[in-house]
Amino acid sequence: MYKLLQIELYKIFRRPRTYISFAAITALIGIIQLGLLRDGEAYVGFMMSNVAQTFSFDGKILNGYLVCYVLLQLLLVHVPLLIALIAADMISGEANMGTLRLMLTKPISRTSFLLAKFAASAIYTFLLLVWIAILALFVSMFLFGTDDMVIQKTNYIVQLPVGDVFWRYVGAFGFALLAMLTVASLGFFLSNFAENSIGPIVATMSVIIFFTILSTMSIPLFQKIQPFLFTTHMVNWKEFFDPQVNSENAVIPGTIQHTSRIINSAFVLVLHIIGFFVATLYFFNKKDVLS
Amino acid sequence: MRLFILTALLFVFQSIAFGQDMAALVNKVKAKLDKVNDYVAEGNMKTDVAFIKAPVGRVKVYFKKPNHFKLKRDGGISILPKGGVTVNMSTLVSGNDFVAVAAGEAIVNNIKTKVIKLLPTSDNSDVVLSTIYVDEAKLLIIKASTTTKENGSFEIEMSYGKYVDFALPDKVNFSFNTKDYKMPKGVALEFEDEEKYTETEKIKRKKGRVQITYSNYTINQGIADTIFK
Numbered sequence: 414m415y416k417l418l419q420i421e422l423y424k425i426f427r428r429p430r431t432y433i434s435f436a437a438i439t440a441l442i443g444i445i446q447l448g449l450l451r452d453g454e455a456y457v458g459f460m461m462s463n464v465a466q467t468f469s470f471d472g473k474i475l476n477g478y479l480v481c482y483v484l485l486q487l488l489l490v491h492v493p494l495l496i497a498l499i500a501a502d503m504i505s506g507e508a509n510m511g512t513l514r515l516m517l518t519k520p521i522s523r524t525s526f527l528l529a530k531f532a533a534s535a536i537y538t539f540l541l542l543v544w545i546a547i548l549a550l551f552v553s554m555f556l557f558g559t560d561d562m563v564i565q566k567t568n569y570i571v572q573l574p575v576g577d578v579f580w581r582y583v584g585a586f587g588f589a590l591l592a593m594l595t596v597a598s599l600g601f602f603l604s605n606f607a608e609n610s611i612g613p614i615v616a617t618m619s620v621i622i623f624f625t626i627l628s629t630m631s632i633p634l635f636q637k638i639q640p641f642l643f644t645t646h647m648v649n650w651k652e653f654f655d656p657q658v659n660s661e662n663a664v665i666p667g668t669i670q671h672t673s674r675i676i677n678s679a680f681v682l683v684l685h686i687i688g689f690f691v692a693t694l695y696f697f698n699k700k701d702v703l704s
Numbered sequence: 705m706r707l708f709i710l711t712a713l714l715f716v717f718q719s720i721a722f723g724q725d726m727a728a729l730v731n732k733v734k735a736k737l738d739k740v741n742d743y744v745a746e747g748n749m750k751t752d753v754a755f756i757k758a759p760v761g762r763v764k765v766y767f768k769k770p771n772h773f774k775l776k777r778d779g780g781i782s783i784l785p786k787g788g789v790t791v792n793m794s795t796l797v798s799g800n801d802f803v804a805v806a807a808g809e810a811i812v813n814n815i816k817t818k819v820i821k822l823l824p825t826s827d828n829s830d831v832v833l834s835t836i837y838v839d840e841a842k843l844l845i846i847k848a849s850t851t852t853k854e855n856g857s858f859e860i861e862m863s864y865g866k867y868v869d870f871a872l873p874d875k876v877n878f879s880f881n882t883k884d885y886k887m888p889k890g891v892a893l894e895f896e897d898e899e900k901y902t903e904t905e906k907i908k909r910k911k912g913r914v915q916i917t918y919s920n921y922t923i924n925q926g927i928a929d930t931i932f933k
Contacts, residue, residue: 467856467882468756472781561759561781572758574780655757662752664759 421533434495442548477554478562478578484549493596493621500534500600501613508608514702523698538593546586577666585650591682592647598689605693643685646678726804726820734797736843736871742768744922753912772932785880786855793845801826812837812846830854856881867921878914
């Protein structure tokens with residue numbers, strides 16, 4: 414099994430396509446950081462214009478923690494597309510090259526074969542997130558420094574003390590990993606049904622775009638189905654940045670307002686990962702491999 | 705007719721006498737406040753605004769005559785209502801560009817106070833009207849309500865302790881009106897159902913409070929002007 418995983422990882426990281434994601438993320442984060450370094454104050458002014466008439470803010474609002482939050486808000490909607498590039502190619506890519514049938518002639522079970530492939534795409538997803546964390550969090554902390562984190566939610570503004578932020582990012586990235594693994598498992602599942610990579614990659618992207626639009630729109634009809642869409646749960650990493658308050662409306666450090674939402678969404682995402690993988694296993698084991 | 709003229713004259717003289725009394729009282733309060741040329745105070749600040757979740761933070765407050773005031777959070781970001789928090793009692797009664805008018809008596813926090821309305825004489829003043837509640841016996845301002853042109857209305861309530869001789873409060877409560885806060889769900893990328901508010905909650909959401917509890921003052925030790933820049 415370990416040998417199989419090594420082979421799959423070798424195949425993933427040998428292809429130039431794999432590095433497109435890393436390069437795209439580096440470029441995107443770099444350009445946003447550069448923009449914020451140059452005109453960050455204007456961005457913060459625009460962000461706070463809602464409350465600037467009543468309140469004045471004194472301190473370093475534009476700091477590494479806020480920049481990372483802004484980046485994650487932008488990126489975690491688009492990173493699924495980069496993950497689909499690899500995950501949706503895992504089986505269909507082999508079928509396209511004609512190596513799938515050849516590989517299955519080896520004395521390994523189809524389950525082990527799929528497990529190794531899925532584990533390899535999970536490792537790729539994990540490494541991509543680690544790369545995002547390095548660039549978005551650590552590089553931003555280095556470039557912009559750290560301070561309290563002030564973020565805006567739909568109905569309120571949250572200020573988190575500087576010492577109460579880092580662990581929230583650890584949690585948020587952990588949650589984001591679950592969200593991205595859901596995308597990887599969807600791509601992996603769709604990869605089972607095609608003989609070339611384009612179809613499953615485009616199909617995975619389409620499902621994500623379609624579900625994200627449904628999740629975003631505040632139309633009563635859509636709101637009824639939103640809890641059942643995994644894209645609705647994917648953005649709940651933000652709950653890590655919503656602390657509880659005491660009776661005097663003061664933030665209680667180290668707390669999360671809606672822990673149940675995080676647990677519920679994590680459960681839904683894990684269920685999707687298992688569901689997609691089991692379905693892939695079921696169809697792949699029944700499949701007549703001809704390519 | 706004579707009786708009417710006499711009553712009118714009596715009323716006018718009485719008003720002038722009261723006005724002078726009030727001006728004298730304000731001057732006495734001012735004289736007490738004038739004992740402080742500058743101070744640095746440390747304390748805790750609590751922000752209680754319905755749509756702001758902020759932690760209790762350590763703050764440092766700097767004051768220097770005539771009206772330099774700076775509030776700094778010890779390591780962190782401070783979110784302060786515009787205008788209100790930076791107003792202190794010295795700046796409120798400093799100068800002579802106001803008319804003090806007696807407005808009766810009131811009990812504030814179980815203290816009998818004289819109510820004085822301060823009407824600015826200058827057209828350029830941001831303050832439209834201030835009402836101060838003065839403890840006549842101790843020459844302390846217990847409460848002040850101020851209406852401004854630019855920053856709305858706010859109320860300041862003070863309780864005194866260790867530094868009562870300098871008329872410096874141990875606890876200050878700023879109450880102010882806020883505007884409604886709302887951000888589109890699409891921008892915040894939040895898909896959860898919005899919280900619904902009752903009418904009472906909506907009214908409560910429009911009121912804000914900042915409470916500063918001072919632990920110690922360093923008085924008249926001199927402060928560099930650069931602090932206020």
